[in-house]
Amino acid sequence: MTERLATLLRTAADELDVPTPPAAAVVTRGHRLRRRRQLRTGIAVVAIVAVASVGAGYAVGRVGSDDGAVEPAGPATGRGAVFTLGTTVFYDGGTEHVTIDDKAIKSTYYTSAGLLVRHGENNYSDGGGPQRFSLVTEDGTVQHVSVVTEEVVPGIDPGQPYLAYAEVVKGEVQVVLHDVSADEEVARVSVPDAESWGGWSAPPVALSGDIVYVGTDDVVRTVNWRTGEVGTTDRLAPGFVSVQGGRTVGRDGKQSTVVDVATGEVLLSVPSGRFGYLTLSPDGRFATISAGAGGESVDVYDVDAGTHVTLEGASWDYGWSPDGNLFKVADRHVFTCSTDTGECAVGEMTIPRSGGGVAPDDLRYGNQTYES
Amino acid sequence: MARTMTDDAFTEFVHAAWPGLYRTAYLMLGDHQLAEDLTQTALAKTYGSWRTVKDPAAAPAYARVVLANTAASWFRRRSWRNEQPTAQLPDAGVEHDPSTRTTVVDALATLPPRQRAVVVLRYYDDLSVRDVAHALGISEGTVKSQTSDALATLRDLLGEAVIPMTEGARHD
Numbered sequence: 001m002t003e004r005l006a007t008l009l010r011t012a013a014d015e016l017d018v019p020t021p022p023a024a025a026v027v028t029r030g031h032r033l034r035r036r037r038q039l040r041t042g043i044a045v046v047a048i049v050a051v052a053s054v055g056a057g058y059a060v061g062r063v064g065s066d067d068g069a070v071e072p073a074g075p076a077t078g079r080g081a082v083f084t085l086g087t088t089v090f091y092d093g094g095t096e097h098v099t100i101d102d103k104a105i106k107s108t109y110y111t112s113a114g115l116l117v118r119h120g121e122n123n124y125s126d127g128g129g130p131q132r133f134s135l136v137t138e139d140g141t142v143q144h145v146s147v148v149t150e151e152v153v154p155g156i157d158p159g160q161p162y163l164a165y166a167e168v169v170k171g172e173v174q175v176v177l178h179d180v181s182a183d184e185e186v187a188r189v190s191v192p193d194a195e196s197w198g199g200w201s202a203p204p205v206a207l208s209g210d211i212v213y214v215g216t217d218d219v220v221r222t223v224n225w226r227t228g229e230v231g232t233t234d235r236l237a238p239g240f241v242s243v244q245g246g247r248t249v250g251r252d253g254k255q256s257t258v259v260d261v262a263t264g265e266v267l268l269s270v271p272s273g274r275f276g277y278l279t280l281s282p283d284g285r286f287a288t289i290s291a292g293a294g295g296e297s298v299d300v301y302d303v304d305a306g307t308h309v310t311l312e313g314a315s316w317d318y319g320w321s322p323d324g325n326l327f328k329v330a331d332r333h334v335f336t337c338s339t340d341t342g343e344c345a346v347g348e349m350t351i352p353r354s355g356g357g358v359a360p361d362d363l364r365y366g367n368q369t370y371e372s
Numbered sequence: 373m374a375r376t377m378t379d380d381a382f383t384e385f386v387h388a389a390w391p392g393l394y395r396t397a398y399l400m401l402g403d404h405q406l407a408e409d410l411t412q413t414a415l416a417k418t419y420g421s422w423r424t425v426k427d428p429a430a431a432p433a434y435a436r437v438v439l440a441n442t443a444a445s446w447f448r449r450r451s452w453r454n455e456q457p458t459a460q461l462p463d464a465g466v467e468h469d470p471s472t473r474t475t476v477v478d479a480l481a482t483l484p485p486r487q488r489a490v491v492v493l494r495y496y497d498d499l500s501v502r503d504v505a506h507a508l509g510i511s512e513g514t515v516k517s518q519t520s521d522a523l524a525t526l527r528d529l530l531g532e533a534v535i536p537m538t539e540g541a542r543h544d
Binding site for chain 1: 373374375376377378379380381382383384386387388390391394395396398399404408412413415416417418419420422475476477491492495496498523526530533534535
């Protein structure tokens with residue numbers, strides 16, 4: 001019998017000093033791996049096409065032819081659950097909906113001007129071709145936004161009407177701020193010493209107030225888009241940047257923390273063991289952490305008050321509404337859960353099974369990122 | 373309708389899966405730096421397939437297979453093959469009871485890499501012969517023979533109290 005051997009192995013493993021998981025580095029490295037794979041696939045396809053073209057040309061020839069701030073999102077994004085199903089956008093708790101005229105929706109973002117929708121030929125955020133944008137305003141009007149990006153991770157601050165992103169122009173990284181309400185570029189700042197990042201066409205960014213955080217490999221750079229000042233911060237891990245309402249998550253021993261990125265002040269500290277992990281709401285007002293080993297429940301903290309409520313299920317089961325409550329779509333109904341009381345209520349609306357486009361049954365919650 | 377996994381879900385998954393994967397990696401490799409690199413590589417590869425993961429509950433098992441598969445590819449490298457098993461103490465950095473850990477971890481260090489991986493996957497991760505074969509990209513027969521050889525070596529080092537003689541003949 002090998003029970004004794006198994007026990008010895010488990011004991012030895014339990015005694016190991018396991019390092020803290022470098023989640024941002026894993027995402028950056030993973031993206032670089034995928035990008036390399038896509039490039040190889042692309043090169044292979046080009047090679048096949050080239051061979052086929054040569055063959056076709058030869059055949060034709062033979063025939064004879066010669067040819068920041070922590071504020072809730074604006075009212076335009078509604079007061080309840082926001083989610084998409086295929087190319088249909090549901091808002092105001094699922095009671096209202098509009099359709100986006102494209103093949104698929106990739107993700108949505110809460111802004112003070114309305115719901116910014118990223119869409120394109122497919123529902124991929126990464127490696128899926130051009131990323132187009134539309135703004136759904138309070139009255140349900142869909143406005144075209146002239147920005148088209150590809151292979152970038154944009155940054156949004158729910159309290160502002162801006163889309164931030166980076167692009168490389170003549171070998172230089174530039175941070176761009178686009179007012180999605182007026183549909184005009186309001187700032188463009190060069191980041192001259194940004195040299196490498198995780199495989200995107202330009203570094204991923206996050207926006208909070210006047211600061212755009214630029215996720216490069218060596219250090220996270222900060223760009224004040226109003227003044228043009230460029231600096232660095234060591235309060236964020238290099239790579240994929242994540243800032244919500246000027247806040248980010250961190251760790252101090254066995255405590256998980258919410259930290260003010262600008263000041264470094266610890267705003268919330270909760271016991272989480274060595275591997276628990278806080279996730280912030282889009283505006284940074286709330287943070288969730290799985291409470292059970294198997295994701296049986298989730299604790300929802302009010303970061304400023306330090307209080308919390310507990311909900312059933314894993315944190316990834318839920319989305320955030322623009323007005324700061326949690327929701328989920330299950331059994332074709334919307335369940336909204338109060339962050340004050342933890343009580344959940346089911347909406348009367350029955351959600352359709354599909355919503356159009358090339359991925360009609362793809363359900364995506366508002367303001368969640370799907371870069372992977 | 374179907375939910376697509378989000379970045380937040382992946383990040384949470386990394387935090388949840390890291391300790392278990394790291395421990396497996398360390399037992400396989402006996403080196404903290406290599407274990408960290410292997411774990412990071414396995415999770416980065418998992419990220420590449422994240423779009424297709426529909427059920428978060430399936431992700432840990434998937435990542436474990438990727439980790440074992442990556443380790444197997446490392447073992448196939450010429451530089452790795454040229455390295456001989458060693459009875460030297462693994463690197464420091466472990467808080468432990470010397471009477472337990474030095475014995476079993478040091479004994480593992482004497483095994484060739486693939487035998488070591490087979491033992492860890494079978495007796496630490498509790499995978500079946502078929503699952504170990506799948507994870508390492510080898511046949512079930514090879515898993516059985518490697519297990520047998522490894523247990524014989526470990527029996528010599530750890531004693532029959534840990535691995536009784538009858539166990540050497542049990543292949544599945």
